[in-house]
Structure formats: C-alpha cells, structure tokens
Amino acid sequence: MLGAGLEDEARDLLQSLLERAPLSRRARELLARLGGNGEVQEHVGTSTADVAEDVASLLAEDAESPASEHRYDQGLMYRELGMLDDAIREFRAAARTPGRELASLEMVGHCLIDLGEVKKGIECFRIALGRGARGLAAANLKYEIGAAYERLDDAERALEWFAACGQEEPDHRDVQARIRSVRGRVRNDAARNTGNLPSSSRKNKISYL
Known part of the structure; x- marks a missing residue:
C-alpha cells in the first residue's frame, strides 16, 4: 500500500489529469492499478514503488506540456x-x-x-x-477557403482564393489543377449566361406572319 494518504493524493492527481485529457490511456491504466481502497493491484513485476514512480513521471510530463x-x-x-x-x-x-x-x-x-x-x-x-498566418500556413488557409467556396458552388470566389494560394505557394497540394478546373467552370458559366441573354437582333425583329 502507498504511504498514508498518498494513495488518495495519487488518485486525485490522476483524476485531475484525466479531466484535462480524458483519452489519456496511460493515466487510466495507472488509475486502474490503484485499487478501490488505494492498494496497488497485484501484477507480475508491479510494486508500490513502480506505481509511485509512474504517477510522478506522468505528472511531470503533464506539467511540461501546455x-x-x-x-x-x-x-x-x-x-x-x-x-x-x-x-x-x-x-x-x-x-x-x-x-x-x-x-x-x-x-x-x-x-x-x-x-x-x-x-x-x-x-x-x-x-x-x-x-x-504566414507562408505555407497562409497558403493552406487560402486553399481551404477556395475549396469551401467550391462546395458552395461559388466558382468565381473559389477561383479567386485558389489563385491567391497559387501565387503564394505555386506547388501547394493540387492547387494548379484546382485553378484549371474552376477556371473552366467560370468560363462555361459565363458562356451559358451570355447565351441565355436575348440578342439585339432578336429584340428588334418583328414578325409579320
């Protein structure tokens, strides 16, 4: 058994750590090795000193990590x-x-x-x-903004942000392929919209039939 009162302190410290990092496997394992009454569970090669040392080591790592x-x-x-x-x-x-x-x-x-x-x-x-954000981080954020606008089917804004990414980091991910793809969509959209507009000849044409 750990020294008087130390078992409760060790358990409290481990539980406090788990509140900050609930997925910490090591903290859970150490807590499991402390019995419900504070006694170290019997495992081959396990001793009270081992558990105390492991708890101290884990807490030291926690103190060093923000x-x-x-x-x-x-x-x-x-x-x-x-x-x-x-x-x-x-x-x-x-x-x-x-x-x-x-x-x-x-x-x-x-x-x-x-x-x-x-x-x-x-x-x-x-x-x-x-x-x-600067450098590669900024380029990646611009890329992500472009990809998000592409998801919204806003090809013009997507092209704007992909182009901004490409200017900063020409080889970033697949930005050049994205630029070509979205640019094609912008051109197709523009052509489609122009084709839907009535021409002046159609406006002025009078049918005598």
Missing part, C-alpha cells in the same frame, strides 16, 4: 471519432493559447464544414488569416 496541447490533441481525436461538437469545444479552448491559435481556428473551421456550416467555416479560416 494545457493547450492536451486540448488540441483531444480535438483531433474527437474529430476522428466524428464527435464534432466536442472537437470544436476542445479546439476553441486550445485557441486561447498563443502558438496554437491559428491551427486551432483552422480546425474549428474544418469541423464546422463537416457539420455543413460551410460559411461559418470560411469565416474561421479568414479570421486565422487575419491574425497573422
């Missing part, structure tokens, strides 16, 4: 599981920490688009751009 990293990682896991509302909550929490703001905003945008809130997703991408 809370935003836990929240961001949780957001990624929730999105993979399709738990989009939970993912958005975690990414928004992570966005409050400098250094994770832009990536978190981008991920909120992706989650909103996954939920069908494409315009709100675009707004998140634009906010991230306005808060200092």
Whole structure:
C-alpha cells in the first residue's frame, strides 16, 4: 500500500489529469492499478514503488506540456471519432493559447464544414488569416477557403482564393489543377449566361406572319 494518504493524493492527481485529457490511456491504466481502497493491484513485476514512480513521471510530463496541447490533441481525436461538437469545444479552448491559435481556428473551421456550416467555416479560416498566418500556413488557409467556396458552388470566389494560394505557394497540394478546373467552370458559366441573354437582333425583329 502507498504511504498514508498518498494513495488518495495519487488518485486525485490522476483524476485531475484525466479531466484535462480524458483519452489519456496511460493515466487510466495507472488509475486502474490503484485499487478501490488505494492498494496497488497485484501484477507480475508491479510494486508500490513502480506505481509511485509512474504517477510522478506522468505528472511531470503533464506539467511540461501546455494545457493547450492536451486540448488540441483531444480535438483531433474527437474529430476522428466524428464527435464534432466536442472537437470544436476542445479546439476553441486550445485557441486561447498563443502558438496554437491559428491551427486551432483552422480546425474549428474544418469541423464546422463537416457539420455543413460551410460559411461559418470560411469565416474561421479568414479570421486565422487575419491574425497573422504566414507562408505555407497562409497558403493552406487560402486553399481551404477556395475549396469551401467550391462546395458552395461559388466558382468565381473559389477561383479567386485558389489563385491567391497559387501565387503564394505555386506547388501547394493540387492547387494548379484546382485553378484549371474552376477556371473552366467560370468560363462555361459565363458562356451559358451570355447565351441565355436575348440578342439585339432578336429584340428588334418583328414578325409579320
């Protein structure tokens, strides 16, 4: 058994860590190794000292990792599981920490688009751009905005943003192919609209039949 009172302290610390990182497998395993009465469960090669050392090691790692990293990682896991509302909550929490703001905003945008809130997703991408995204990060946000407008069947705006991405990073993903594809759609739409307009000759033509 751990020293008097230490078993409860270890359990409380692990439960506190799990509140911040509920998917932490290691924390759950350590908590399971502490019995309901605080005793270390009997496993081959397991001792009280081993559990105490593992708990201390895990807590040290937690202290070195910013809370935003836990929240961001949780957001990624929730999105993979399709738990989009939970993912958005975690990414928004992570966005409050400098250094994770832009990536978190981008991920909120992706989650909103996954939920069908494409315009709100675009707004998140634009906010991230306005808060200092540079270089490859900026190019990727422009690409994502273009892709979102393409989903909305707004070919003109999609072309505008794909072109902006291509100017910044010409080889980014498949942006050149996207530009060619969307540009063709814009031209076809323009031709179709022009063809639907009545010509001046048709307007002025009078039938005497």
